[in-house]
Amino acid sequence: MKIDILSIFPEMFTGILTESIIKKAIEKQIVEIKVTDFRQYAEGKHQVVDDYPYGGGAGMLLKAQPIFDAVDAVKLPEKKPRIILMDPAGKPFNQKMAEEFAREDQLIFICGHYEGYDERIREHLVTDEVSLGDYILTGGEIGAMAMTDSIVRLLPGALGNASSAVHDSFSSGLLEHPHYTRPADxxxxxxxDVLLSGNHAVIEDWRRRESLRRTYLRRPDLFDSYTMSEKEEQWLEEIKNEEGTK
Known part of the structure; x- marks a missing residue:
């Protein structure tokens, strides 16, 4: 996979690209990540990337030309990249979206600043508008970092244990069960005690049950899009009784 990030503050990405899982994935050539300062594609002596909005109003808007030209420059030949606009008006990012993006050949993130974007970027260039949540950040860089981390760890070979991503919270539709390590006391x-029993079938049932419990107590909204088995429905009723709620 190739990930291109367009930003006028490329130095912000130094840390995330040189540490942890992303660093290892780059070294193993699982992913290629390049951060491009789209200011270098701005026309004119001063390479201005923003301007006042037509019709008046507060703030400045990112101009269409530098971003269109930067996207053209980084696009892989004969490929159709997903072009992601980091924007508070976009769809909230989630695990399902991360899994979808992880199957692409190329992702291009556009990180904005100022008041917003020229609408022609949104209408004629972008394939996906994505937000980290219902809050405002100074720019799109932190959102692009978070999404890149979430996506790269899903790529085959990125994690040391291939099953780790499968059992992460949200991957199954539920929150992850509790974990323990040595010492036992x-x-x-x-x-x-169940985790020390050596009975893997019983341990798996315990983990699934505790995953249901944690989801019920912390994120019951996740049940709206999760289809439970008959056994899970029974477990959930037991959990509700144990927790003293119905």
Missing amino acids: YAGMKVP
Whole structure:
């Protein structure tokens, strides 16, 4: 996969590209990531990337020309990239979207600043408008970093354990179950006996049940889009009784 990030502050990405999973994925040539300062594609002596909005109003808008030209410059030949506009008006980013993007050959992120974008960027260039959530950031860089991290870890070979991404929270539709490691007894706080039993079928049932419990207590809204098995429905009723709610 190739990921291109268009930003007028490319230095912001130095840390994320040189540490942890992303660094290893780049070294293993699983992904190629390039950050491009789209100011270098702006026309004119001063390479201006923003201008006042027609009709008046506060703030400045990113001009269409530098971004259109930058996208043309980084696009892979004979490929149709997903061009992602980081924008608070976009669809909220989630795990399903990350999995979809991870199947693409190329992603191009456009990181904006100022008051917004020339609407022609949105109408004639972008394939996806995405937001991290219902809050405002100074620019699109932090959103692009978060999405890049989420997507890269899904690429085959990026994680040391191939099953890790499958069992992450949200990948199954539920929050992830609790985890424990050695020692089995730390300052009187003990690991649940079931995890020490060696019975993998029983352990798997416990993990699934605790995943339901955690989702019920913390993110019950996830059940709206999750289809439970008959056994899970029974477990959930038991959990509700155990937690003292119906």
